[in-house]
Structures are given as structure tokens and as C-alpha cells.
Amino acid sequence: MNAMAQLEIQARVDNLQNRYMLALDNKDLQAWIATFADRDDASYTCISAENEANGWPIALMLDDCRARLQDRITFVTQIWKGTFQDYRTRHFTQRMSCEQESGNTFRVRSNFVIDYSFDPHPTKVLAAGVYEDLVVIEGEEARFLSKRAVYDTTVLPQYIVYPF
Amino acid sequence: MNIPAVEVADLVWPTDINDIPKQVFVRPDIFERELETIFYGPYWHPVAHVSEIPENGDFKTFDLGRVPLLIARDDDGAVRVFINACAHRGNQVETAPCGNRKHFECPYHRWIYANNGDLKTCPGSDDFSPKFSQEAYGLKQLKTEEVFGLIFVTMSDSPVDFDTWLGRARDTMQHQIGNAAGLKFLGYQKVQYACNWKVYQDNDGYHAPLLHTGFRLLGWQGGGGEQWSTEYGHAGVDSQLKPGKNAGVLKDPSLIDFRDATWDSGSYVCGFFPFVIITKHMDIINVRYAIPRAPDRTEVHYAYFAKADDDSEMERQRVRQASNLTGPCGMISMEDAAIFARVQIGSHSPGVATFQKGVKDLHSLDFEFKQNDEVANIQRWEFYRTIMGFKKEGQQS
Numbered sequence: 001m002n003a004m005a006q007l008e009i010q011a012r013v014d015n016l017q018n019r020y021m022l023a024l025d026n027k028d029l030q031a032w033i034a035t036f037a038d039r040d041d042a043s044y045t046c047i048s049a050e051n052e053a054n055g056w057p058i059a060l061m062l063d064d065c066r067a068r069l070q071d072r073i074t075f076v077t078q079i080w081k082g083t084f085q086d087y088r089t090r091h092f093t094q095r096m097s098c099e100q101e102s103g104n105t106f107r108v109r110s111n112f113v114i115d116y117s118f119d120p121h122p123t124k125v126l127a128a129g130v131y132e133d134l135v136v137i138e139g140e141e142a143r144f145l146s147k148r149a150v151y152d153t154t155v156l157p158q159y160i161v162y163p164f
Numbered sequence: 165m166n167i168p169a170v171e172v173a174d175l176v177w178p179t180d181i182n183d184i185p186k187q188v189f190v191r192p193d194i195f196e197r198e199l200e201t202i203f204y205g206p207y208w209h210p211v212a213h214v215s216e217i218p219e220n221g222d223f224k225t226f227d228l229g230r231v232p233l234l235i236a237r238d239d240d241g242a243v244r245v246f247i248n249a250c251a252h253r254g255n256q257v258e259t260a261p262c263g264n265r266k267h268f269e270c271p272y273h274r275w276i277y278a279n280n281g282d283l284k285t286c287p288g289s290d291d292f293s294p295k296f297s298q299e300a301y302g303l304k305q306l307k308t309e310e311v312f313g314l315i316f317v318t319m320s321d322s323p324v325d326f327d328t329w330l331g332r333a334r335d336t337m338q339h340q341i342g343n344a345a346g347l348k349f350l351g352y353q354k355v356q357y358a359c360n361w362k363v364y365q366d367n368d369g370y371h372a373p374l375l376h377t378g379f380r381l382l383g384w385q386g387g388g389g390e391q392w393s394t395e396y397g398h399a400g401v402d403s404q405l406k407p408g409k410n411a412g413v414l415k416d417p418s419l420i421d422f423r424d425a426t427w428d429s430g431s432y433v434c435g436f437f438p439f440v441i442i443t444k445h446m447d448i449i450n451v452r453y454a455i456p457r458a459p460d461r462t463e464v465h466y467a468y469f470a471k472a473d474d475d476s477e478m479e480r481q482r483v484r485q486a487s488n489l490t491g492p493c494g495m496i497s498m499e500d501a502a503i504f505a506r507v508q509i510g511s512h513s514p515g516v517a518t519f520q521k522g523v524k525d526l527h528s529l530d531f532e533f534k535q536n537d538e539v540a541n542i543q544r545w546e547f548y549r550t551i552m553g554f555k556k557e558g559q560q561s
Contacts, residue, residue: 046493050261051351058351058468062487067416074413075495084502154261155463156355159501160493 001100010098013108013135016142021091024162029073032163037136037143042066046149046164049129060156061163076161084161087118089126101134105145108133112149114164127151127164177554180526181542182519189360189511194552195459198361201552202438203229203456206320207396208329210440211235213451214243214313215347215469221264221279226465227455228319234258234268234303235315238280243310245317246281246303257303268303277303312341314442314451324396333398336434340444345473347449350483353466355492359504361456362548363511364464365439366541367500389431391540397437397547399540404430419488422446423481424471437544445496447478448486460508466491 001009016035023031036042046061063069093110101107109132116126129151136145149164175187175194188194203209211226212235223236225248232248234257250257250270257268257277267284268277275286281303289296309316309326311334316326323329341347357364389403414420422429424447434442441452448468455463468486470479490497511517522539529543549556 048352048354050354054262054351056349056351057483057487058353059483059487060353060491060493062484064484065416067414068419068488070415071419074415079413079495080498083499085506154354156353156492158356158358158492158505159498161498 009106009137010095012137012142013098013106014095016135016144017093017095017110021093024091025089027162029076033069033073035144036066036069037145039145040066042069042144043146044069044163046151048154049150049152050154052150060160072163080161084159087116089162090115093131104137106135106137108135112164118158124157126157127153175554177549177556178516179557181529181546182523182526183516184545185516186511186513189363189508190459192459197552199229199456204231204319206318206323207437208309208316208318208323208326210314210436210451210453211245211317212315213347213349213467213469214310214315215349216467217243218349219264221266223258223265223279224262225258225260226453228317229456231319232256233317236279239266242280243315244281245306245308245315247306250275251283251301251303281305312337313346314341329396331394331396331398332392333394333400333434333436336400336402336432337442339402339428339430339432340434340442341449341469343471345471347469348472348474350468350470350486353491354463356457356461356463357501357504358460359462359508360459361439361454361462363504363507364454364462365435393540393543395543395547397544398435399544400432400434402430402432419484420446421481423478437547445490446485447482448490449482450486450490
């Protein structure tokens with residue numbers, strides 16, 4: 001892959017990551033799921049680094065198919081509606097690597113930090129960690145085939161409503 | 165250990181058995197006294213399951229109140245619980261949440277302990293005091309008991325009789341973690357909640373059909389069941405939750421399949437005094453270890469298990485359910501966590517919190533209740549009040 005093509009790939013990957021962060025910070029879960037490939041095997045996992053390092057499979061969120069991604073939207077917008085005190089998030093990412101897996105599929109690794117504001121408290125860090133993504137680029141648009149959010153803290157600071 | 169800064173004699177307990185003074189949720193002096201009386205007292209506390217440290221040399225660290233613990237399996241497979249502090253100057257010996265070691269080394273003066281707690285080496289011991297002997301300076305070991313692989317520990321040298329203390333709880337544990345072939349550990353979800361430990365433990369059955377929209381949307385109204393409690397403050401529920409209707413809510417209803425119903429079709433909750441809980445809902449086997457961090461902060465380690473003889477498909481089912489239905493982001497439990505913080509904030513107001521559902525007599529304990537009554541909590545509160553020494557209004561001694 002020549003340098004120009006690589007830059008174009010990176011730009012599309014970064015654009016995808018921005019769309020992902022914007023969707024979550026806006027609590028727009030339809031926009032969130034739109035960042036995933038329209039395939040039955042599209043997946044999202046959020047897991048602690050402790051479990052990951054020890055080979056323990058328990059995750060905080062485990063959406064291992066597109067139907068589960070859709071069900072997560074149902075959790076947040078219907079099942080939990082009116083039962084929790086809401087909070088606001090700001091996601092920040094830094095792409096660390098982007099390597100071609102095969103054809104139009106790329107393995108992308110990014111650091112992330114999520115700040116959160118939970119009234120009436122000052123803004124704090126909700127989680128930091130690494131996104132390990134498999135990104136597929138079709139035409140002009142990149143989408144996640146799979147996204148794994150591996151969070152560093154062993155103990156989360158509070159209950160979690162939205163995906164990382 | 166901390167000495168209570170303020171005597172608590174000014175707290176007078178209401179005479180009506182269903183009233184709980186809100187001060188007990190917020191006062192720092194009461195929190196300190198609870199640590200001494202309950203957590204460092206003559207009672208038993210679940211701290212690990214043997215399957216969390218399955219290999220020789222495996223260890224896990226945990227806190228009993230503020231006391232650091234080191235739970236280790238030695239080279240011969242024996243599991244012991246130690247105080248995680250060097251016998252020399254008290255330095256914390258192990259800092260990792262878990263791992264595997266042949267020995268534990270204190271970095272301060274390089275004292276090295278075997279994974280059975282024995283002191284192996286200590287540089288410069290020729291010059292140590294006359295009272296030093298290597299045999300006497302191993303890691304401080306605590307008394308333990310084990311039931312279905314769950315390890316209970318006590319700080320006391322003369323604790324209450326374990327079998328008497330456990331009582332009725334053992335029957336429910338049999339249905340939850342009593343698999344003959346044992347358990348396989350699947351991982352943790354760990355979180356802190358902004359509430360007192362008793363707010364967390366008070367999370368009773370009464371609210372379930374009201375708070376949990378998920379129960380209604382999924383058609384999970386409770387079936388027949390029995391709620392129980394004991395004189396030592398343990399309480400639980402044995403019930404037949406009827407899952408699986410889905411009602412068209414989920415696109416992937418396989419998440420709520422109940423695949424191991426042939427082993428036991430029930431749904432079980434076993435809440436130990438003071439506040440470790442075991443649950444088995446559908447295919448989820450879950451022990452919730454808990455640590456009181458501060459008057460308004462409680463840490464919970466949700467530990468999940470499969471049966472050791474599960475096939476890979478069954479194990480995957482347990483992982484999928486546990487990773488989506490329970491815990492700090494669980495479809496049917498996240499709302500509980502959200503309520504904890506709000507109860508804690510409200511507890512700074514004067515007066516009492518009160519139990520209502522199922523309370524028939526304001527002045528006597530009742531051990532008969534329905535599945536969704538909140539009476540079972542009252543047994544625990546009465547045990548708590550008694551051992552904490554809080555006198556009722558008008559009570560002389």
C-alpha cells in the first residue's frame with residue numbers, strides 16, 4: 001500500500017472513530033449502531049483488562065451479533081427508561097496503530113479516555129483503556145466489524161449505562 | 165484498627181420493628197464501630213471460591229473491611245487465608261489482585277514467605293531480637309471454613325460456631341454452587357457504588373416487579389417461591405422465576421434461554437450477614453463479594469462461575485447471560501445500582517426508613533412471608549441492632 005493510500009485509510013478510520021464518539025456523547029444509539037457493519041456477525045465487547053489478561057471471558061457488555069447490538073439499544077432506551085440518574089460523557093481517542101488484516105479489513109488499536117459528568121459532581125474519568133477494532137472499508141465508508149473496549153481500571157467508579 | 169471517635173449512645177432505636185433510623189447509613193462513627201463489631205468480630209465472611217485460584221501457587225487479594233487479605237493455594241493444593249501484611253513491620257506483601265507465585269517477597273526488608281505462609285528467609289536475622297524465631301514469624305493465618313468450595317474467613321480467634329451460623333443458608337447454597345463436580349471461574353465485574361453497605365444489602369425483593377421494567381417486558385413475573393431468613397441475619401429467596409416469554413422485546417431471545425433447567429429450574433438468592441450475596445438466576449452462577457469502603461461507598465466484586473463439567477456451549481451460554489443481564493451494566497440489575505446512590509443521599513434527612521410490605525406486627529419478628537415481602541430484611545436489622553448494642557426507645561439494658 002502506498003503512503004497516500006495509507007493516509008486515506010487512516011482518515012476514514014479516524015472519521016469512523018469520530019462518528020462513534022459523537023454518537024455516544026450525543027446518546028444517539030441509532031447513530032452508534034450505524035458505525036457497525038450491516039452484517040449479522042458485527043460485534044461489540046466491553047471487558048476489563050483484568051479479565052482479558054487472565055483469559056477470563058466475562059465481559060461488562062457482550063454483544064456478539066448484530067441482534068445483540070440492537071437489543072442493547074432496547075436496554076438503554078426502553079427497559080431502563082426512567083430508572084436511572086443519567087450522566088454525560090466525552091470520549092477521546094488516539095489511534096496507535098492501523099494495519100491491514102486482509103483486503104479491505106484493517107486492525108486498528110486506539111487508546112481511549114471517557115470523562116463523565118454526573119450531577120452535581122465535578123467531571124471525572126469514567127474509564128480509560130484500549131479500543132481493539134476490526135474495521136471494514138467499503139467504498140468511501142469505514143465501519144466496525146468488531147469493536148472491543150478493554151478498560152484499564154479493575155474497579156469501575158459507578159454503574160454503566162452506555163457503551164464505552 | 166480505628167477507635168470510634170464518638171460514642172454512639174445517642175442513637176436510640178425506634179420501638180416499631182419496621183423502622184430503621186437513617187443515621188446508621190451516614191454516620192462515620194457508626195461505620196467505624198461496624199468494622200470493629202461486625203467485620204473484625206466473631207462472624208464469618210465469604211472471601212473467595214476455590215475455583216478462583218484453581219492451580220497450585222494461585223492467589224487472590226481481597227479486603228475484609230480495611231484489613232488486607234491474601235488468599236493463596238500452596239504447592240500442595242491447600243488454600244489458606246492470611247493477613248496481607250509482613251510479620252516484620254506490617255508492610256503490605258502482595259499488591260496484585262491475583263496471580264501465581266511460589267513465594268511472596270516483602271520489598272521493605274526482603275522477608276520471603278512460601279505460598280503456605282512460612283517465613284523462608286529474612287536477611288540479617290542473626291541480629292534480631294531475642295523473641296524472634298523464623299517459625300513464629302510466618303504470615304498471620306486466619307480461621308477459615310469451606311462450603312461447596314466457598315471460603316469463609318473470620319478475624320476472631322473464638323468465632324461463633326460455623327454450622328450454627330450458616331444454618332438454613334446451606335440449603336440454598338446447595339442449589340446455587342453445590343455442583344458435584346465443582347465450579348469453573350469465568351471472571352469478575354468490579355464496581356464501586358455510592359452508598360453505605362447496608363443500603364446495598366437492603367436491596368430487597370419487594371421492588372423487583374416495580375423497579376425492573378425488564379421483568380415486565382420479558383414476562384418475568386415471579387412464580388411460586390419461598391423467602392427465608394435466619395436469626396443470624398441471613399436471608400434469601402428460593403423461587404421459580406419463569407423466564408423465556410420474551411414478548412417480542414429482544415431480537416436475540418437466545419440470551420434469556422434457560423438451558424440448565426434439568427440441573428435445577430429454580431432462581432435462588434442467598435444473602436449472608438453482613439452483605440455477601442450469592443445468586444443463581446437462569447444460567448448465571450454469581451457470588452457478589454462486597455467491601456465497605458466508607459460510610460457512603462461500597463465496592464462489589466461480581467464473580468461468575470460455570471459448572472466444572474459444563475460443555476463449551478453451556479459455558480458460553482453462562483458467559484453471554486452474565487455479561488449482559490447482571491452486574492453494574494446488567495439489563496435486569498443496572499437500575500438497582502442507580503437506586504443505591506439516591507437512597508444514600510436521601511438518608512441524610514432526619515427520621516427513619518421504613519419497611520411496609522408484609523409487616524403484620526410492629527413489635528415481633530415474623531418468619532413467614534411471601535416472595536416479594538420486605539419483612540426478611542427486618543430479621544437482619546434486628547440482629548444488626550442487637551450486636552451493635554443499640555437500645556430501643558425505653559429499653560433499660
